[in-house]
Amino acid sequence: MRNRPKTNGKRLTANLRVRLGRLTLETPIVCASGTFGFGEELKGLAHFKNIGAIITKTITLKPREGNPPPRIFETECGVLNSVGLENPGIDVFIKEKLPKLAKLNTKFIVSIGGFSLGEYEEITRKLNKIKEIQALEINLSCPNIKLKKMISQSKNLTYHFLKALRKITNKVLIAKITPEVTDIVQIAKAAEDAGTDALSLVNTFFGMAINIEEKKPYLGNIYGGYSGRAIKPLSLYRVWRVSSKTNIPIIGGGGIETAGDAIEFFLAGATAVSLGTINLAYPNRAETILRGIKEYLRMKKIKDTNKLRGSLIV
Numbered sequence: 001m002r003n004r005p006k007t008n009g010k011r012l013t014a015n016l017r018v019r020l021g022r023l024t025l026e027t028p029i030v031c032a033s034g035t036f037g038f039g040e041e042l043k044g045l046a047h048f049k050n051i052g053a054i055i056t057k058t059i060t061l062k063p064r065e066g067n068p069p070p071r072i073f074e075t076e077c078g079v080l081n082s083v084g085l086e087n088p089g090i091d092v093f094i095k096e097k098l099p100k101l102a103k104l105n106t107k108f109i110v111s112i113g114g115f116s117l118g119e120y121e122e123i124t125r126k127l128n129k130i131k132e133i134q135a136l137e138i139n140l141s142c143p144n145i146k147l148k149k150m151i152s153q154s155k156n157l158t159y160h161f162l163k164a165l166r167k168i169t170n171k172v173l174i175a176k177i178t179p180e181v182t183d184i185v186q187i188a189k190a191a192e193d194a195g196t197d198a199l200s201l202v203n204t205f206f207g208m209a210i211n212i213e214e215k216k217p218y219l220g221n222i223y224g225g226y227s228g229r230a231i232k233p234l235s236l237y238r239v240w241r242v243s244s245k246t247n248i249p250i251i252g253g254g255g256i257e258t259a260g261d262a263i264e265f266f267l268a269g270a271t272a273v274s275l276g277t278i279n280l281a282y283p284n285r286a287e288t289i290l291r292g293i294k295e296y297l298r299m300k301k302i303k304d305t306n307k308l309r310g311s312l313i314v
Helices: 090-101 117-128 155-168 184-193 229-243 259-268 285-300
Strands: 018-020 023-025 029-031 053-055 072-074 079-081 107-112 135-139 172-176 198-201 205-207 224-227 250-253 272-275
Touching: 023 107, 029 285, 090 107, 090 117, 107 117, 107 172, 117 135, 117 155, 135 155, 155 172, 155 184, 184 198, 184 229, 198 229, 224 229, 229 250, 229 259, 250 259, 259 272, 259 285, 272 285
Parallel strands: 029 053, 029 272, 053 107, 107 135, 135 172, 172 198, 198 250, 250 272
Antiparallel strands: 018 023, 072 079, 079 224, 205 224
């Protein structure tokens, strides 16, 4: 008779760890940039042990006030936002925000953005010197800043930017790309070819809402990024397409509110899932979703979360 593993009377639990390049997360749940502040704001509201990593608000080289208000408008099935990358700038982040981030009971990923390759490079050089920072999310897809084109709407720009940043740092690079393209697979493959360690799919979709009484947009920036449960089928499709054509991990997100939603993204090919809009209303939703994932694994007798990845039957 074979020796059985000792359980001390406890039921064996599934492995929840996942890897994004060299970054290991204790759970496959990530809190998306822009929905969780710098982490400290949610102390007392969220149990960080359930979260694999927090992605910070996007940091730019110089401080930004962001877009004119109103910046948020809630629709029937989602939220429009036009915050416009409001942040204190890289120097204040390093001095004031980073020490508090490092004390949280979870890992963190620093999201960076800019308006030129030079700005991205300068930020990366500054962060590359800091040992506590293991990973950077390269935001190539903010939908509500006034640029002629988002970087990740061009496969050539995507490759050029990420290749340049790859030369500066060995830290884990995660490319956050837009769904607002003709073929997201081309953009994803350009990011992979540039040496990116993982992909973050997807950012928000362009959207707007109009006040018919005043004949004016509800957002001060006219349009913004649309997120929430309404975009889940659109996001899921893009994760499924990209996962079949690339060989790097994907953080899949867009409209995730339940454990079932998260599991759909795993089946479609995501390594980890990101919670976004749901955090605004329920900052501790990661705990509920993680509990549901564990229960699903138990019911299906699956011992490793990674076994779910890409196991969709088609």
